[in-house]
Amino acid sequence: MYKVGLLGLGTVGTGTAEILLNPAGRNPLIRDLDLHRVGVKTIGKAREIQLPTEILTTDLEGIVTDPDVDIVVELIGGTDRARSLILKAIESGKHIVTANKAVIARHGAEIFSAAQAAGVYVLIEAAVGGGIPIIQPLKQSLGANRIQKITGIINGTTNYILTQMQDVGADFADVLAEAQRLGYAEADPTADVDGFDAADKISILASLAFNGRIRYEDIEREGIRTVSVADINYAQQLGFTIKLLAIAQQDHHTHDQLQLRVGPTLVPKDHPLASVNGVFNAILVEADPLGQVMFYGPGAGKGATASAVVSDLLNITALLQGEKLEDALHPMLACPHEDYCQVAPITELETRFYARFRCGDRPGVIGHLGTCFGDQGVSIESVVQIGYQGDHAEVVVVTHEVTEGQFRQAVEAIHAYEAIDDIQVASILRVL
């Protein structure tokens, strides 16, 4: 019997407790897990789940240092307090299971070094993709491969908002308000809509896939506040759907630099990620020699995330039962790498671009745009003069693959070009 100390009894904590207290029909190892203590803010609160009062405590430090506790499950969220509780638990020799992407993305180096030194596991299946098994496949099932690229829809809130904007034709602000009302978006939506959550998650996936640490600041990040219904409509006419993608890929040329980016991206409609809608998540892995493999499922929610938390508990239980020595961590479940990945600067990121320009409707505008792009080595895949608004024309351009640096120079050149002095860049998006 292994004793679990649970920190936090919110949505995921409740789901986790429900599974542990209700083992019939699940993996038999669950019966070897004992929910020993549960740390909460207020003991007396009315709750969805009935727990014996004596296992509830407000003393979270007491749980992480309790000599009886074998495994600490951290589900309080946030960074500072979570970091300090996790480090204290590791110091006390506890294994850790956490769903906290932010604390791992920002303090992972410190946490995994401490865990390695203490000979304990820190398992994080629930931190990315909710219930979708992706962390363990990256560590184990895909180990034979050289990973080339990970492309993920890993934030359910933004995917719900973009899906609604496309289906209903409503503006970002309206859909966000509706999502907040339905509980799909937080009162302060910044972490989701500005891409911080997706950046946390892609840094975790990239670290596992490319076998090195990632500095969170190295990720190029853009949210979805700037995505307009106009762009969604133009994208649809061009055969694309707009998704907030998180991408980590090896540089085509050098193979020693990683490209890391989060941002709204046009996805071709026949791409497997294009039909991932609503609050669902999906992660597409491209690897040699495997090819493309995709993992799809609920990216959040009580049951889904708790499923991932308990799968990590089961893995630790199985290893502890196998009488493994604590100083020989299972090499495919530990995270022993200590080197940082080399991340490419933003100007060297390569992608296709979508740009929408607004300008006076006079002859030769498309030719001028084409010249400016051409002068900067930006090759155009398609140019569509689509709409008119009063005496203004809207021109949409999709480029071939270029570096971000080249593209930015081309846009500057267009602004500086005298022949089309009233041109405005209405929006710039990336294209998968």
Place this chain on the structure above:
Amino acid sequence: MYKVGLLGLGTVGTGTAEILLNPAGRNPLIRDLDLHRVGVKTIGKAREIQLPTEILTTDLEGIVTDPDVDIVVELIGGTDRARSLILKAIESGKHIVTANKAVIARHGAEIFSAAQAAGVYVLIEAAVGGGIPIIQPLKQSLGANRIQKITGIINGTTNYILTQMQDVGADFADVLAEAQRLGYAEADPTADVDGFDAADKISILASLAFNGRIRYEDIEREGIRTVSVADINYAQQLGFTIKLLAIAQQDHHTHDQLQLRVGPTLVPKDHPLASVNGVFNAILVEADPLGQVMFYGPGAGKGATASAVVSDLLNITALLQGEKLEDALHPMLACPHEDYCQVAPITELETRFYARFRCGDRPGVIGHLGTCFGDQGVSIESVVQIGYQGDHAEVVVVTHEVTEGQFRQAVEAIHAYEAIDDIQVASILRVL
């Protein structure tokens, strides 16, 4: 260093050897695997891969009893010889990795019992879904869940044929001939097109998901030879696409019987499996509390299947390095269950049905059909009188969920009904 004995150097064997001989950029544990001996039919044959001649041998029995070999990788296919080599290897204390779904589906009980007694692993990630990680997720990542249903497109050949029939409008026989020419179908296509391969695979998945052994004969199996372009077109008009699905699910009512079936099935176009085309595979798992999770990727091919073979080798290597005692197999990687699952008889399987009738075009035919179905308790979801061929009408019916037994009785009643004596059942398919 662990010594690998490889049986078979065909497509997947070659891919496996290529990964082992070329470890850079992959999981570092690959360097601990030594390709010690390779069993082939003919030593002197020209091959895609250069191996030192001294490791090649035609003596496969010699490999499985070689005291230096730690892990035997069985890639010769077929059932009888593979079974006897695997059992002999287990008896000699070797761990087993195999991609052979047929030998596991038909002789799994004997093989896993022997492995359990000998304290060795038999890992089978490559046996289902090629490179898609599905065996390990079922054993580990989804362990917190009660699995309710598995629905798979797990035969690439038939999915390619059905996709082509739909896209090109060609008949089964023509597309099959083309698939054979391209190497997507075997000269003898029976195992694929008659559903045997999918039945092997769903029996393996069901055994893991529902934690009991499956008798291969208990699976209701139907192939795709009877699927016509006419049905594909009607299905499309009704908003469906036809796929060969393999389904294992717990009985809604009793919860103690499994329903197991392979057959061509109408899938609603907005279902995640509907857009899985060509030789790709996908497995949808429905579980409590997780919800729906789908695994998608290449279901066959050299690199994909070899990726799965080597992931199993890595798992065994990691466990051996962890100084695990041989008599304490990792409880989440072994297959210790010995009981058989209770499988429902075919007449009790529940599903929606699609049926196409051909009959004289006279007033009241649809009413008569409706009466016959209604008398047998079969409730109709939609009736569409779609086509005319000469003086014959074609009527397509989609039912609500009924048991196979009820539906069969209704069809018999229709045949016996005098008022529509010229009615023919042109085709019957199931609907997801």
